Amino acid sequence: MDFPIIRERGQNEIFCGLTSIIWLHRKIQDAFFLVVGSRTCAHLMQSAAGVMIFAEPRFGTALIEERDLAGLADANEELDRVVARLLERRPDIRMLFLVGSCPSEVIKLDLQRAAARLSQAHAPRVRVLSYTGSGLETGFTQGEDQCLISLVPELPADTGSAPSLLVVGSLADIVEDQFTRLFRAMGIEDVRFLPARKADALPAVGPGTRFLLAQPFLGGTARALEERGARRLEAPFPLGVEGTTAWLRAAAAAFGVDEPRFHEVTAPAVERARAAVERTCEPLNERRIFFFPDSQMEIPLARFLRQEAGMELVEVGTPYLHREHMAPELAQLPADTVLSEGQDVDRQLDRCREAHPDLVVCGLGLANPLEAEGMTTKWSIELVFTPVQGYDQAADLAELFARPLIRRAKLRV
Numbered sequence: 171m172d173f174p175i176i177r178e179r180g181q182n183e184i185f186c187g188l189t190s191i192i193w194l195h196r197k198i199q200d201a202f203f204l205v206v207g208s209r210t211c212a213h214l215m216q217s218a219a220g221v222m223i224f225a226e227p228r229f230g231t232a233l234i235e236e237r238d239l240a241g242l243a244d245a246n247e248e249l250d251r252v253v254a255r256l257l258e259r260r261p262d263i264r265m266l267f268l269v270g271s272c273p274s275e276v277i278k279l280d281l282q283r284a285a286a287r288l289s290q291a292h293a294p295r296v297r298v299l300s301y302t303g304s305g306l307e308t309g310f311t312q313g314e315d316q317c318l319i320s321l322v323p324e325l326p327a328d329t330g331s332a333p334s335l336l337v338v339g340s341l342a343d344i345v346e347d348q349f350t351r352l353f354r355a356m357g358i359e360d361v362r363f364l365p366a367r368k369a370d371a372l373p374a375v376g377p378g379t380r381f382l383l384a385q386p387f388l389g390g391t392a393r394a395l396e397e398r399g400a401r402r403l404e405a406p407f408p409l410g411v412e413g414t415t416a417w418l419r420a421a422a423a424a425f426g427v428d429e430p431r432f433h434e435v436t437a438p439a440v441e442r443a444r445a446a447v448e449r450t451c452e453p454l455n456e457r458r459i460f461f462f463p464d465s466q467m468e469i470p471l472a473r474f475l476r477q478e479a480g481m482e483l484v485e486v487g488t489p490y491l492h493r494e495h496m497a498p499e500l501a502q503l504p505a506d507t508v509l510s511e512g513q514d515v516d517r518q519l520d521r522c523r524e525a526h527p528d529l530v531v532c533g534l535g536l537a538n539p540l541e542a543e544g545m546t547t548k549w550s551i552e553l554v555f556t557p558v559q560g561y562d563q564a565a566d567l568a569e570l571f572a573r574p575l576i577r578r579a580k581l582r583v
């Protein structure tokens with residue numbers, strides 16, 4: 171379908187890929203994320219994760235000081251020392267990610283080579299990998315894509331003859347468990363997840379692997395898996411009742427589950443979720459929503475809000491439009507939906523002010539000024555931190571959008 175797309179390549183307001191560590195470190199329970207960066211990177215991590223307190227945090231920053239930037243110190247030697255000290259103090263770490271940043275790129279620190287060297291030094295106890303979370307190259311959800319790309323070569327080869335299902339993208343454990351139960355009830359027994367919860371439980375992959383993307387920002391990971399012979403199942407994303415049903419159905423079709431069985435397994439959850447969504451959506455009905463580009467989740471969210479909550483789409487921004495992965499989502503949007511790809515933040519703000527929507531979905535940096543102008547906003551980052559996929563979370567997802575509207579109405583009263 172041909173949508174009117176506004177393509178912009180101006181200044182954009184978005185967190186860098188380091189931010190994804192906040193949810194990734196919770197997912198891979200024996201991993202540590204070592205940002206090789208500056209005090210700015212450390213501050214970002216601290217404030218983004220500020221609400222959480224850990225006795226033993228699983229991310230940290232190896233600081234690049236001015237001496238390193240000036241080329242006066244050997245950054246590799248310092249990195250080796252920091253890693254040795256960390257691993258000695260923390261025997262629970264099984265996988266260590268060296269995460270690149272803008273400063274590590276500026277001094278051209280080769281983290282891939284450092285990871286290979288450190289992996290050798292600390293094998294077999296710890297596997298060391300690297301990826302970039304630099305703001306020069308990544309937006310916040312792209313950090314997860316980069317992390318998973320670095321994991322793909324580590325996945326064991328699947329030499330079995332029976333097909334297996336791989337769900338790709340970080341999901342809350344509770345959501346993973348719900349999906350596993352549904353797949354098993356349909357008769358799909360061999361279900362694996364990437365990333366896995368433990369470093370030594372990496373899923374095997376091969377030509378028998380059929381994978382479903384659980385998150386819409388994993389274009390690079392999908393490509394890397396396809397290069398290992400895995401096949402992507404085309405589906406919308408599992409947001410809302412309809413998205414979840416279509417996502418599950420894609421797996422059912424690939425694994426030969428017949429329609430009566432599929433219906434029998436999903437019907438009770440569908441019924442429950444529809445009733446819950448209906449109860450929650452009332453404040454959203456016929457309200458106008460504007461998405462600034464941020465997480466790449468905007469298009470599936472827009473589809474859900476229009477289809478199941480009756481919202482009107484003013485503009486749906488996305489940092490990057492992956493036409494192939496988004497095709498099943500785009501097919502469900504009205505033909506006159508205004509999409510925008512990339513950003514020129516001032517121009518987009520002008521469009522937003524002119525349209526004066528009921529709800530604006532945007533990053534933290536834009537939310538406060540827009541609220542001060544009398545608009546109602548929703549922080550897009552919350553949508554990544556909160557379990558929103560699947561049937562049992564569909565009403566929670568609607569509620570995330572309803573809450574700011576209810577709050578605004580109360581303030582007016």
Ligand code: SF4
Binds near residue numbers: 187271303304305306
């Ligand atoms: Fe800032 Fe770059 Fe560090 Fe991100 S990686 S916090 S954009 S300096």
